[in-house]
Amino acid sequence: MAGQGQIEFDTSVVGDLNDAGVEGDATSLRDSTTSLASSIYEYRTIHGRAYQSSNTTEYWAPKDAKHLEGNDIAHHYTLMLMNNKLYAPPLKDPKKILDVGTGTGIWAIDMADEFPSAEVIGTDISAVQPSWVPPNCSFQIDDAQLDWTFGEGVFDFVHMRNLFGGISDWPTLYRQAFETLKPGGWIQSVEIDLETRSENPRVANDPDHVFKTWCRLFWAAGDKTGRTFKIARDGQMQKHIEEAGFVDAHHQMWKVPIGGWARDPLLKRVGQYNGLYIDLSLDGFAVFPLAQVLGWTLDEVEALVAKMRKQLEDPKSLPYYNL
Numbered sequence: 001m002a003g004q005g006q007i008e009f010d011t012s013v014v015g016d017l018n019d020a021g022v023e024g025d026a027t028s029l030r031d032s033t034t035s036l037a038s039s040i041y042e043y044r045t046i047h048g049r050a051y052q053s054s055n056t057t058e059y060w061a062p063k064d065a066k067h068l069e070g071n072d073i074a075h076h077y078t079l080m081l082m083n084n085k086l087y088a089p090p091l092k093d094p095k096k097i098l099d100v101g102t103g104t105g106i107w108a109i110d111m112a113d114e115f116p117s118a119e120v121i122g123t124d125i126s127a128v129q130p131s132w133v134p135p136n137c138s139f140q141i142d143d144a145q146l147d148w149t150f151g152e153g154v155f156d157f158v159h160m161r162n163l164f165g166g167i168s169d170w171p172t173l174y175r176q177a178f179e180t181l182k183p184g185g186w187i188q189s190v191e192i193d194l195e196t197r198s199e200n201p202r203v204a205n206d207p208d209h210v211f212k213t214w215c216r217l218f219w220a221a222g223d224k225t226g227r228t229f230k231i232a233r234d235g236q237m238q239k240h241i242e243e244a245g246f247v248d249a250h251h252q253m254w255k256v257p258i259g260g261w262a263r264d265p266l267l268k269r270v271g272q273y274n275g276l277y278i279d280l281s282l283d284g285f286a287v288f289p290l291a292q293v294l295g296w297t298l299d300e301v302e303a304l305v306a307k308m309r310k311q312l313e314d315p316k317s318l319p320y321y322n323l
């Protein structure tokens with residue numbers, strides 16, 4: 001362990017916190033907002049606000065423009081982590097691709113562009129997808145928790161990403177994906193573990209730190225709704241995927257910095273985008289799980305969000321989560 005000022009951290013992981021660099025302050029949550037935001041908006045513009053309610057799955061995250069914008073920024077940093085690839089499996093001329101819980105449809109649209117001869121279908125309980133899509137991409141309002149009606153052996157590739165907190169029965173979700181795939185087909189399932197961790201041992205080892213409080217509350221909310229926020233922990237995804245019948249399963253985990261503190265240039269950039277994603281999403285994350293599910297008042301929720309935001313922005317916090 002080495003340190004910078006009063007903070008202990010591993011200098012091979014954490015960059016020079018005084019280095020403003022071309023992107024601005026290395027540590028603030030939303031550093032270089034202006035330059036980042038402008039490049040993000042060039043990268044993808046989001047269509048207007050939309051709200052949907054589902055009779056079958058009460059989903060916890062909002063559907064307003066601010067939140068959807070955050071989701072598309074998360075898409076962008078996820079691609080950066082994955083060597084700018086939309087998928088990891090060795091796909092060979094896929095003909096039919098399914099994106100479960102597609103959100104704004106950004107991944108499905110990009111896949112349709114990449115595979116013009118494939119049909120790409122995105123499903124969601126919310127109609128928040130744009131209408132300007134490639135001709136080989138379409139969206140369906142569909143609850144992935146109900147019985148799938150696509151039929152067996154239909155798709156070459158099933159993709160699902162960031163459905164944590166929205167699914168009560170992951171084994172059944174993976175089983176239905178298995179059944180709808182052709183023999184030799186692939187699934188890719190990507191989920192965030194929402195525990196905010198820290199490269200600073202003092203933060204990481206403090207059981208009362210707001211990072212710990214925050215995730216304990218989300219876990220409690222997930223226990224109460226029966227839709228877990230813990231799916232990306234303890235090898236559960238791989239376990240359920242293999243139990244569904246899949247073979248040749250590969251697991252990969254990324255540490256995703258929150259803010260631009262990482263020494264590695266790619267992770268630094270990822271962290272900057274992630275900081276913007278979290279900045280846009282933090283209050284939206286909290287309202288439903290804490291107020292609706294756990295019964296907090298809005299004042300209490302706002303106070304916790306403010307405390308969390310302050311710690312995320314503190315240069316000593318060196319926060320990240322696992323993807």
Ligand SMILES: C[S@@+](CC[C@H](N)C(=O)[O-])C[C@H]1O[C@@H](n2cnc3c(N)ncnc32)[C@H](O)[C@@H]1O
Nearest residue numbers: 057101102103124125126143144145161162166
């Ligand atoms: C965090 S967003 C992720 C969107 C997209 N997968 C992405 O990574 O950009 C989660 C999405 O899952 C959808 N969702 C949640 N539960 C669902 C369910 N049971 N069936 C279908 N979609 C669901 C939500 O409406 C939301 O659009």
